[in-house]
Amino acid sequence: MQHKILSLLFFTILIGCKSLPQSALNHSVTEYQNGQWLLSEMWAKKSIEANRSISESQYMMGLCEFKRQHIDVAREWFIKASSSSNQDVQGKATAMLGIISENKGDYAEAEAAFATAAIDLQGIDRNEAAKRSSSSSGTQFVSDNTYTLQFGAFKNKTNADSAVTELSPSLINAGINSIWITEDTDRTGRKLYLVQAGHFTSRTAASNRRKHSDLPHCIVTVTD
Known part of the structure; x- marks a missing residue:
């Protein structure tokens, strides 16, 4: 179990010593880098x-x-650090929560944490966080449904293609690397082109990701 958990620690030191004016935190980082966990804790507490x-x-x-x-x-x-006003600290603390959830088998929660951290x-x-947000479920979590975010429904495929082109840069910047067009029909049988992005193993994970202000308006939907 120890090797499995520690092998996932790709988020290491978030702050370089040069950026630390506080001597106690400097000492904590130094002792951590030296593998002295107890001494590092002592200085962090100070x-x-x-x-x-x-x-x-x-x-x-x-x-x-x-x-x-x-x-x-x-x-x-x-959890305490994830509410930091320091964006880097907030992101890395949230990612560590994702690692912990993943190791406990809560893959939906892990996916949501990695997506938020990204x-x-x-x-x-x-x-790394974006990659884990789409792969943390892997083959380890079985769900009857897969959820995605939908950014528009178009009657004309050309308009859908244009939406994909326009949305792609902002979605990639937000850590969502997959965007596609799904064909569907409305109630009258007319063809629709749905612009969708992201894969989530639960509605909660998709909804949590949708709430962040870095994404254009979208809805959560179930995919086949």
Whole structure:
């Protein structure tokens, strides 16, 4: 179990020492990098007690507890850090919550966490979170339905193609890399072209993703 959990820790140190004016947090990061989890925790606690860089220190506490296999304790620290005003801390703490949920077998919750984290993260971390948001369910979670986000229904395929072209950059930037057109019919039998994106294993996961302001208006729908 230990190897499985630690192998998923692709979110490591979120803050470089040069950006840390607080000595206690500096010490915490240094000790973490040296593999001294208890010492790292001690310094992170000092930073919290001094009311300095609280969310960053909470994240460090979570990482240390995670390394020590105190998963439930780590989860509580990551929940606190996930409400940080620091976007990077918020994203990485949320991603760690996704890793924990994934290891506990709650793949729908993990998928939602990774999708949310992808909004706040940058670069490689964003790509990893986006990848996990679409693959965390994998073959491990069986659902009768798959859910997606629908961004429009068009009577003309040319208009649907134009919508895909227009939407693709913003969706990719939001961590949703798949967008497609599904053919359907309305009540009168006329053909419709539905512009859809993203795969979710639960309506809750899709709804949570839809609520974020980085996406254009869309609805949650069930796919075949």
